[in-house]
Amino acid sequence: MANITSVSPLAPAEFPALPVIDGVAFATAAAGVKYQGRTDVMLATLVPGTVIAGAFTRSATRSAPVLDCQAKLGKPADAGAAILVNSGNSNAFTGKGGVVAVEAITAGVSEVCKVPQERVFTSSTGVIGEPLPHDRITTVLKSLATATNPDGIEAAAQAIMTTDTFPKGASAQIEIGGKTVSIAGIAKGSGMIAPDMATMLVYIFTDAMIGQDALQTLVSASNERTFNSITVDSDTSTSDSLIVAATGASGVDVTSDEAFADALYRVMLDLAHQVVRDGEGATKFVEIAITGAATDSEAKVHGLAIANSPLVKTAIAGEDPNWGRVVMAVGKSGAAADRDRLSIRFGDVEVAKDGWRSEGYSEEAAAAHMKGEHIVISVDIGIGSGVATVWTCDLTHGYITINADYRS
Numbered sequence: 001m002a003n004i005t006s007v008s009p010l011a012p013a014e015f016p017a018l019p020v021i022d023g024v025a026f027a028t029a030a031a032g033v034k035y036q037g038r039t040d041v042m043l044a045t046l047v048p049g050t051v052i053a054g055a056f057t058r059s060a061t062r063s064a065p066v067l068d069c070q071a072k073l074g075k076p077a078d079a080g081a082a083i084l085v086n087s088g089n090s091n092a093f094t095g096k097g098g099v100v101a102v103e104a105i106t107a108g109v110s111e112v113c114k115v116p117q118e119r120v121f122t123s124s125t126g127v128i129g130e131p132l133p134h135d136r137i138t139t140v141l142k143s144l145a146t147a148t149n150p151d152g153i154e155a156a157a158q159a160i161m162t163t164d165t166f167p168k169g170a171s172a173q174i175e176i177g178g179k180t181v182s183i184a185g186i187a188k189g190s191g192m193i194a195p196d197m198a199t200m201l202v203y204i205f206t207d208a209m210i211g212q213d214a215l216q217t218l219v220s221a222s223n224e225r226t227f228n229s230i231t232v233d234s235d236t237s238t239s240d241s242l243i244v245a246a247t248g249a250s251g252v253d254v255t256s257d258e259a260f261a262d263a264l265y266r267v268m269l270d271l272a273h274q275v276v277r278d279g280e281g282a283t284k285f286v287e288i289a290i291t292g293a294a295t296d297s298e299a300k301v302h303g304l305a306i307a308n309s310p311l312v313k314t315a316i317a318g319e320d321p322n323w324g325r326v327v328m329a330v331g332k333s334g335a336a337a338d339r340d341r342l343s344i345r346f347g348d349v350e351v352a353k354d355g356w357r358s359e360g361y362s363e364e365a366a367a368a369h370m371k372g373e374h375i376v377i378s379v380d381i382g383i384g385s386g387v388a389t390v391w392t393c394d395l396t397h398g399y400i401t402i403n404a405d406y407r408s
Contacts, residue, residue: 007165007166008277010277010278010285010373011277011278012166015166015169016171018154018170018171018184019171019173019184020150020151020184021150021182021183021184021205021206021207021247022150022182022207022249023046023047023050023207023247023249024045024046024205024245025150025152026042026043026148026149026151026152026153026156027144027145027147027148027152028041028042028043028152028155028156028159029140029143029144029147031086031136031140032136033088033089033126033132034087034088034089035087039155040086040087040159041084041085041087041137041140042084042155042156042159042160043082043083043144043145043148044082044083044084044205045081045082045113045115045145046080046082046083046245047080047247047249048078048079048080050077050081050246050247050248051210051211051212051215051245051246052073052077052081052121052212052243052245052246053073053215053216053219053243053244054073054216054241054242054243054244055219056069056070056240057240059237059240061092061093061238062092062238062239062240063090063093063094063098063239064094064101064102065091065098065102065123065239066241068102068106068121069121069243072118072119072120072121073212075116075118075119077212079115079116079119080114080115080119081115081120082109082110082113082120082121083122083203084106084109084123085122085124085125085160085203086123086124086125086126086132086137087124087161087162087188088125088126088162089124089126089127089130090124090125090126090128090238091124091132092124092129093128094130094131094132097131098131100134101131102122104134104135104138105137105138108137108138108141109122109141112141112142112144112145123160123201123239123243125160125162125200125239126162128238153184153186153205154167154169156186157169157187157188161188162190163280164188164189164278165190165278167188168186168187168188168274168275168278169184169185169187169271170184170185170266170267170270170271170274171183171185171267172266172267173263174263176254179250179251179252181206181207181250181252181254181263182206182207182250183204183206184204185202185204185205185271186202186203186204187200187201187271187274187275188200188201189201189232189278190275190279190280200227200239200241200275201240202227202268203243204243204244204245204267204268204271205244205245205247206245206246206247206264207246207247207252208246208248208250208252208260209246209250209251209253209254210246210248210253210255211255214255214256218264219264222261222265222268223242225265225269226268226271226272227242227268227271227272229272229300229303229388229389229390229391230272230273230276230390230391230392231307231308231390231391231392232275232276232279232392232393233279233280233308233395233399234308244264272391273285276391277393279392279393279399280398280403281395281396281397281398281399281400281401281402282394282398283317283373283396283398284316284317284375284393285373285375285393286313286316286375286376286377286391287377287390287391288303288376288379288389288390288391288392289376289377289387289388290302290303290379290380290381290386290387290388290389290390291379291380291381291387292341292380292381292382292384292385293335293336293384293386293387294381294384295384295386296386297386297388298335298336298384299335299387299388300388300390301334301335302335302388303379303388303389303390304333305329305333305334305335306329306330306333306377306390307390307391307392309329310395311328311329312325312326312329313392313393313394314394316370316375316395317396319367319370319371320367321346321351321363321366321367321369321370323344323351323366327339327342327344336384337381339355340355341380341381341383342354342380342381342382343380344377344378345376345377345379346366346369346370346375346376347366347369347375347376348369349361349365349366351366
């Protein structure tokens with residue numbers, strides 16, 4: 001794997017202080033799955049009654065852990081639960097051996113944590129196509145189970161990193177009926193980012209009380225506007241997993257509560273943005289806002305066409321306000337558009353209006369916007385009321401360096 005020596009210039013100053021979520025405890029270990037001298041396995045244990053929802057990649061080549069997790073969603077929540085994640089190996093495209101590895105790990109976690117095997121969820125991230133040395137993981141399970149700590153979420157975020165340059169965390173706390181409800185989440189992701197149903201690896205915990213169906217509805221809805229609205233390189237992973245666990249320990253029923261739904265959305269969006277900010281080789285965080293499309297879904301198609309265009313992304317890396325590439329991306333997207341109604345802005349600078357370069361267009365002003373770390377490209381399609389916002393990063397030589405050396 002490429003030697004990542006520097007933190008993304010778009011990284012937050014430090015890992016945020018996340019609230020302890022009653023009913024959740026964490027532990028990490030250095031199992032040597034691939035990496036040496038660092039933690040690469042994390043365990044999260046969950047109290048009985050914890051409700052679990054999730055979303056997963058729709059890739060036709062999704063991994064054995066993803067398939068296992070999908071099969072387990074919606075199981076009765078009366079017993080405890082656990083989540084086990086390893087980095088360094090994705091256990092994807094590993095045939096029957098992948099299933100054997102998942103079975104061994106989930107059985108081992110079930111035994112040491114005293115939870116039903118059907119309530120053990122696993123994820124693996126790293127290189128595709130190499131057998132997972134699951135015995136290295138099962139060997140550390142007993143020590144993991146005896147070392148769980150409610151304060152261990154930051155260490156857990158570090159243990160699941162691969163090409164990430166910083167651990168990712170986000171949280172929210174809200175008052176409902178005079179009581180505090182807390183949400184805390186972690187994520188990993190840097191490359192192979194173009195989610196289709198979920199993204200990378202994301203784990204969010206809350207002490208809210210909510211039914212599985214209601215939680216799943218919230219997760220799926222927010223997912224479309226967060227993790228499914230980001231892209232780094234247009235490549236959808238075989239391992240994308242989002243798991244949200246609600247312990248109910250606060251005793252606050254949040255079913256149909258708009259404040260909770262908004263807080264969960266904000267945590268998911270924060271984590272999604274952090275993944276983009278850690279895009280492999282990224283130097284620019286890019287927001288693409290589409291208005292005036294035929295429908296919201298077509299607006300998103302336009303936005304992703306722009307966000308995934310290598311020509312657009314390299315122009316951004318070069319700080320070049322080349323709006324012609326945006327026109328190209330809209331035209332190739334496949335969604336409805338009218339050339340003569342198209343308008344484009346870079347930041348506050350109008351560069352094109354009604355299918356033509358704006359009369360007052362200033363190349364210098366547009367170029368000045370491109371020198372910032374946060375780039376905003378606004379496109380009005382001019383044919384309807386559909387809107388969408390997607391987020392991406394630029395494409396630099398760093399992306400090539402990281403991925404050319406990924407398996408070395």
